[in-house]
Amino acid sequence: MTTAHTYQRVSAHSPHLYGQKGKGVIVMESCPITAIGMRNILARHCGFAAGVELVSNLSEIPLLMRHNPAKLIIMELCGEDESVLDGLRLIALCLENWPAASIIVCTALDNPRVLQLLTASGIKGLVLKQEPTAALAQCVQQVISGHRNYSLKVRQLLANQSTGGKALTARELDVLAYLFSGKSVTTAALMMHRDIRTISTHKRNAMHKLGFHNDGELYLQGKWMAKTGPVFTH
Known part of the structure; x- marks a missing residue:
C-alpha cells in the first residue's frame, strides 16, 4: 500500500494549494516510447509545445500537483508495481484536492466494467491506447475546450452497459x-x-x-x- 500512503502524506501537508488553477500538463505513462509519443501529440495537435511533464508512476503525480498544479492530467491506470486500484484512488484524490485539473485516462484496459467505472468517477476524458493517434488528440482538444469526451471505441464498448453507474468512494x-x-x-x-x-x-x-x-x-x-x-x- 505504499502508493496510498504517499497520497495521504501529500494531502495532509499542503491544504493551502488545493483548488489552485494549474497551467501545464502531466503525462503519466510507464513506457518511455509511448510517453514521448503522447508528448509529441500534445505539441503538434493540442498547442502544448512546452509545460508537459512526463512521469512513469502514479505516485509522482501528487508530488507534482502539490508544488506546481497542472491544468491537465493524462494518465494510465497503473505504473510499474502499481495496481489499477491505485489509479482509481489517485483519480479520487485529484478530483477532491485539485478540482480545477481535468483528468484524461488513456488506457490499454478495455473491460466495459472498468470503462463504466471510469466514466462514473468524474474524469473528463477516456481513450484507449489501441485507437489511432487522432483519438487522443481529439479527446484532449475537447477537454481543454471545456467538454467531456469519450472516444468512439469507448462509446461502442459501453453501448450495452447499463447507465447511471456510481463512482467508488x-x-x-x-x-x-x-x-x-x-x-x-x-x-x-x-x-x-x-x-x-x-x-x-x-x-x-x-x-x-x-x-x-x-x-x-x-x-x-x-x-x-x-x-x-x-x-x-x-
Missing part, C-alpha cells in the same frame, strides 16, 4: 485495496482504524456498485483491479 477503494492484497475484512478494519461493521459496509457498497453479488464474483471477475502495470527494462 475513497474509503471503498481503500477497502478493496486491502482485500486484493490478501487482507481480511478484520485486518483491514484494524489497519484503517475503523469498526469491522463499517469496513463490511464499505465492501458491500463497493461490490454493489461493481455489480458483484458475492466474494467469488468479486475476486474472480474483479481481478483486473489488482492488475499491476508492466515492468520495462531500462
Whole structure:
C-alpha cells in the first residue's frame, strides 16, 4: 500500500494549494516510447509545445500537483508495481484536492466494467491506447475546450452497459485495496482504524456498485483491479 500512503502524506501537508488553477500538463505513462509519443501529440495537435511533464508512476503525480498544479492530467491506470486500484484512488484524490485539473485516462484496459467505472468517477476524458493517434488528440482538444469526451471505441464498448453507474468512494477503494492484497475484512478494519461493521459496509457498497453479488464474483471477475502495470527494462 505504499502508493496510498504517499497520497495521504501529500494531502495532509499542503491544504493551502488545493483548488489552485494549474497551467501545464502531466503525462503519466510507464513506457518511455509511448510517453514521448503522447508528448509529441500534445505539441503538434493540442498547442502544448512546452509545460508537459512526463512521469512513469502514479505516485509522482501528487508530488507534482502539490508544488506546481497542472491544468491537465493524462494518465494510465497503473505504473510499474502499481495496481489499477491505485489509479482509481489517485483519480479520487485529484478530483477532491485539485478540482480545477481535468483528468484524461488513456488506457490499454478495455473491460466495459472498468470503462463504466471510469466514466462514473468524474474524469473528463477516456481513450484507449489501441485507437489511432487522432483519438487522443481529439479527446484532449475537447477537454481543454471545456467538454467531456469519450472516444468512439469507448462509446461502442459501453453501448450495452447499463447507465447511471456510481463512482467508488475513497474509503471503498481503500477497502478493496486491502482485500486484493490478501487482507481480511478484520485486518483491514484494524489497519484503517475503523469498526469491522463499517469496513463490511464499505465492501458491500463497493461490490454493489461493481455489480458483484458475492466474494467469488468479486475476486474472480474483479481481478483486473489488482492488475499491476508492466515492468520495462531500462
